[in-house]
Amino acid sequence: MSKVKITLPAKLIPVFEGEADFRGAYGGRGSAKTRSFAKMVAVAGYRFGQRGIKGILVCARQFMNSLEDSSLEECKRAIEDEPFLAAYYEIGDKYIKSRDGRISFAFAGLDRNIASIKSKGRILLCWVDEAEPVTDLAWSTLIPTLREEGDDWSAELWVTWNPLRRTAPVEKRFRATKDPRTKVVELNWRDNPRFPAILERARQRDMEERPEQYPHVWDGEYATVLEGAYYAKYLAKAKEQGRIGAVTADPLMALRGFIDLGGTGARADAFAVWIAQFVGLQIRVLDYYEAVGQPLATHLEWMRERGYTPDRLQIWLPHDGLTHDRIQPMTFEGAFQAAGYTVTTVPNQGAGAAKQRIEAARRLFPSMWFDEVATEPGRAALGWYHEKRDQNRGIGLGPNHDWASHGADAFGLMAVAHEAPTTHTYEPPPPDDWRM
Structure with a gap:
């Protein structure tokens, strides 16, 4: 298999190294976690295909009424960013599949058709994006479907989310655990080596004009402040300036x-x-x-x-x-x-x-x-x-x-x-x- 080089935020490199059952990242806006995971899903499919392994890459969200609500466009952009992936995958208006016929993407909403995931075929990997609202029932239904394995691999679950509630099921399952086969990191805008200027302007505006929302939106904190909070702006500044x-x-x-x-x-x-x-x-x-x-x-x-x-x-x-x-x-x-x-x-x-x-x-x-x-x-x-x-x-x-x-x-x-x-x-x- 030929070697290729891809760029990821440094904090994500340990997440994708070695063996794991669960990999993930949580944090605020502009961290590149969604684009990075979309890219790595495609990379995983490429690696499977190069080894002659056939199967499906499931990209799921809790709520998905149509493909417009899915991760389809994010996956397309991630593939187009890497020439070797663009050469391997065929991209259509409503699909992504490998040109050798071994790998295909599937998109699913966990609130409506989670049961259908079981019938999608050989699931090699499932990535759940925007996972904060996913229910305990959904996790309990989804995880047992990831049972495929080979000589030196097994199906994995990947999870990305923006924290909102400390009590959310995704927090308890993937952030609070000490399971060594769960590799999850916090990723925020500071960790994105390609943080765009347009987002920097939006971040600065939020800090000045919407300080009560800033820690949750940009620093990946739980939503703990309200409109009219007296100290929201000052706490955000303290964190920004390294005083916490x-x-x-x-x-x-x-x-x-x-x-x-x-x-x-x-x-x-x-x-x-x-x-x-x-x-x-x-x-x-x-x-x-x-x-x-x-x-x-x-x-x-x-x-x-x-x-x-x-x-x-x-x-x-x-x-x-x-x-x-x-x-x-x-x-x-x-x-x-x-x-x-x-x-x-x-x-x-x-x-x-x-x-x-x-x-x-x-x-x-x-x-x-x-x-x-x-x-x-x-x-x-x-x-x-x-x-x-x-x-x-x-x-x-x-x-x-x-x-x-x-x-x-x-x-x-x-x-x-x-x-x-x-x-x-x-x-x-x-x-x-x-x-x-």
């Missing part, structure tokens, strides 16, 4: 814990804590914790387990830190002080306090660096925290109070504390120096 990654604490600087207080009981508000350091003009956001309905002892235990002991951590509380809890016989401020912590309680900011916290956080966001792993739940809350809207009148009603607001309030408290002015005592000059 591995962040370490400065051992010579104090750790600060900024808290939004919750209560005890099943219906209580969440207790949220951001751990940060102020290092010069930089804010290092190191950790995040949230719990619902737990007593203060549980939160203190988390702090001790993470090494946030009174000798290292200073506590900042909102104004209600001076209010007695329904269960505790003392205020939260007193309880933390009794545990040995130095506590600062930020005074009530009065009317419009929530908006003041939001604006303070927005001003400081360019100076913030986030630990990617430890702050992930907190950043999810920030991405969701959004304005409540009166849809009939099209006006904003202030921050929506939901699951995300407690983490966001603690985050805003951190910004307010950072911007708090230093108090100076005025001392008039000596009488001899007064000027009339």
Whole structure:
């Protein structure tokens, strides 16, 4: 068999090396994953044909009402990009097949005619594109049909998708697994060596004009932000600028814990804590914790387990830190002080306090660096925290109070504390120096 050279994003090379039952890639727009997999399906067919193996390459999607909804055109373009593939395959308006009669493409929709896949003949490979909405039932029906094998090969399933829901069946089957015969990678626009200029312009526009959609559309994140999300644009910028990654604490600087207080009981508000350091003009956001309905002892235990002991951590509380809890016989401020912590309680900011916290956080966001792993739940809350809207009148009603607001309030408290002015005592000059 003659050797040919093809170009793929570097991150995909290990996916197509060696043996596997499942190969795949997930991520955002412009990553070249669809075109790359379409090309590799054709390459796989070429290799089978060169070895004298006959069969079908199935290209499937969950929804396909006609060939216009299929991967047919993508496969055609991928074949035409490679001269050796264009020479091997015959391309018609509604078909692709090898000129030697050994390999043919078939296109199927899993929602309607998945059962018909079983009767298509010898399936050598099945590629499911846009796989996010594929159901568990569809996977359970499809996978057993891929049972063909030869002396040194077996039928494989390839999967590509743009993440939307953490709970989607494709996520559980192919992303969360540790099966060594499943080779799946994340692929985004940064990984595309031929990322086109027209998409770069679209990406920049989305970042500026549709920041709440940007992480999902371009960075392959789950859809976790809403229209009107206060921090969507700022989180997208932080990721774009490399400010979300591995962040370490400065051992010579104090750790600060900024808290939004919750209560005890099943219906209580969440207790949220951001751990940060102020290092010069930089804010290092190191950790995040949230719990619902737990007593203060549980939160203190988390702090001790993470090494946030009174000798290292200073506590900042909102104004209600001076209010007695329904269960505790003392205020939260007193309880933390009794545990040995130095506590600062930020005074009530009065009317419009929530908006003041939001604006303070927005001003400081360019100076913030986030630990990617430890702050992930907190950043999810920030991405969701959004304005409540009166849809009939099209006006904003202030921050929506939901699951995300407690983490966001603690985050805003951190910004307010950072911007708090230093108090100076005025001392008039000596009488001899007064000027009339």
